[in-house]
Amino acid sequence: MEKEILFQIPSLYRDDFRIRGYRFGQGKKALCVVGSMRGNEYQQIYTCSQLVARLKELEGRGLLKEDQEILVIPSLNPSSMNIEKRFWPTDNSDINRMFPGYSLGETTQRIAAGVFGQIKDFENGIQFASFYMPGKFSPHVRMMKTGYENVEKAREFGLPYIVLRVPKPYDTTTLNYNWQIWETNAFSLYGAATDTIDEESARRLIDGILRFLASEGILKEGAQADPPRESRVFTDRELLAVRSRKSGILKSLVGVEVKVAQGQLLGYLLDTGEGRRIEELYAPLDGTVFFAHSKPLVYANTAVFKLLAGEEPFRGER
Amino acid sequence: MMMTVACLPLPVDETLEIKKNRFCPGNGGNGRRISVVTGIHGDELEGQLVCFQVAKRIRENPERLLGTVDLYPAINPLGIDSVTRGIPGFDLDMNRTFPGAMEGSLTEHLAACVVQDLVGSDLCLDIHASNIYLTEIPQIRINELHREKLMPLAMEANVDLIWVHGANTVLESTLAHSMNSLGVPTLVVEMGVGMRLTPAYADQLTQGIFHLMERLRIWKEEEIPVRTPVVSEDPDEVTYLNAPVSGIFQKKKNHGEHLKKGDEVGIVLNPYTGEVLTSMTAPGDGWLFTIREYPVVDEGSLIARILREPPGCAG
Known part of the structure; x- marks a missing residue:
């Protein structure tokens, strides 16, 4: 493993801004993995760091192919994470809205350009992504429908779900979108957490990446990776949102990946002054909880749960 | 109402x-x-x-x-x-x-x-x-x-x-x-x-x-x-000045001013050492229609936008 600085900006008051990469193997640019881009993506940097540890161990045992290059970048934004700020410290801009970047532009455009120039030629790209709403997801691979998405490859992760999403205008400046446009097979991996650490979720995503590496022939014979399992593929529009009509304190009764029956009470809202129930949230159909809101307070109109109808084929390691 | x-x-x-x-x-x-x-x-x-x-x-x-x-x-x-x-x-x-x-x-x-x-x-x-x-x-x-x-x-x-x-x-x-x-x-x-x-x-x-x-x-x-x-309809008419280094920006011109090529728009300074880290100048004649107000800059921070060709009717 080679540890290297991929991009750097000198700072007057703080230590220099550095993006560090961990490179395994040399030769064909097989896979790049990007962790946190925002300062609160602790689960994403954690998962990436654990992936580096696993790859280092595999490399030490001679189980990674030397002619296949893997680059892991745990954080694109240490400056924000170190001060617990979600976006760029000085101007609050979002690096994941700056791709493909501009090397003569503003600071976060330069960061995006500096990194993208080094990762755009990889055959496969993975980003540990987060959602702007606080909540937990079933582990899944998410891809934008740009016409370049490669669903068959996404199955190699063996995660329970593959979600396809029609890009919205603001998606066109994300890393995932631009990777696809530059002909990288781009996958966003979502897990159960963002600003907390969830060991189980991290482990499942890393196992998924190892399955992917095995399928792609980047792992040598003898490396232990579970065989790929069947994933259910659907578009995000197939998810049914159970929305709150009122605002209050949320008491959830079910978590993600739980099967629920039509009419089942999923959770309820309490009045913040009197503690009484002001709203109950029921499952409108038989299905599986795919997303669950995770903050104590809920606003009106919030998608507190998102359900996926019907049986799921996956019986994973839970 | x-x-x-x-x-x-x-x-x-x-x-x-x-x-x-x-x-x-x-x-x-x-x-x-x-x-x-x-x-x-x-x-x-x-x-x-x-x-x-x-x-x-x-x-x-x-x-x-x-x-x-x-x-x-x-x-x-x-x-x-x-x-x-x-x-x-x-x-x-x-x-x-x-x-x-x-x-x-x-x-x-x-x-x-x-x-x-x-x-x-x-x-x-x-x-x-x-x-x-x-x-x-x-x-x-x-x-x-x-x-x-x-x-x-x-x-x-x-x-x-x-x-x-x-x-x-x-x-x-x-x-x-x-x-x-x-x-x-x-x-x-x-x-x-x-x-x-x-x-x-x-x-x-x-x-x-x-x-x-x-x-x-x-x-x-x-x-x-x-x-x-x-x-202004031609994107090439607008020049962007971005800070080449991190530091404290002090403007030397106000927005709306007409600039001659080489005019100093502002400087980036280092308060620790007393050094002027860089002087930022107009790359050509033009009209300064955007200028940075906030002094702290990172490398890349936008400093100014200048419209090429001085307009006769502005101001």
């Missing part, structure tokens, strides 16, 4: 409400309507003074009002009240949420309510104040997709510059793009600087708004003069 545009309960004993004030003659008016919108970004306050002046002038001259004037000073009321640019609690730029969705999340719902309320306007002005980092001369920015419809209106708005920019996919989620796509002509005004008021600019734009109202037959003729703006 105060009216509610959107209303949602917040968790703890508070209602989030977007309000507007509607002015119309006692007889209901002639059906023509102008909407003045501001405060999408909670840290941009220049539009507050414009709304105040428009309301004041109508109150003082009610007999001149022929149509409807809707004033929306706070599209993002929680942001304005908490000195927050985006929507507090979500850290989302509200001007990337349009057209929204009625059945969507709180932010999407608010955006959809605003769009729905603005439909039917003959003209909408969306007033911004750059951000806390940059000062802008009064200008209107037009997406080239809507140039034909908007340019004649923009020419009457009493601004100094009309900047026609290329279509950008990201900007499709702005209020202006949504409204223009729905057939409501919407002009985006940028002027001044975030977190401050510039009374001279408020006067200038207010004058332009009443001139436009006159043209739209919403305001009884008053012969309100307006200036002729410089129009």
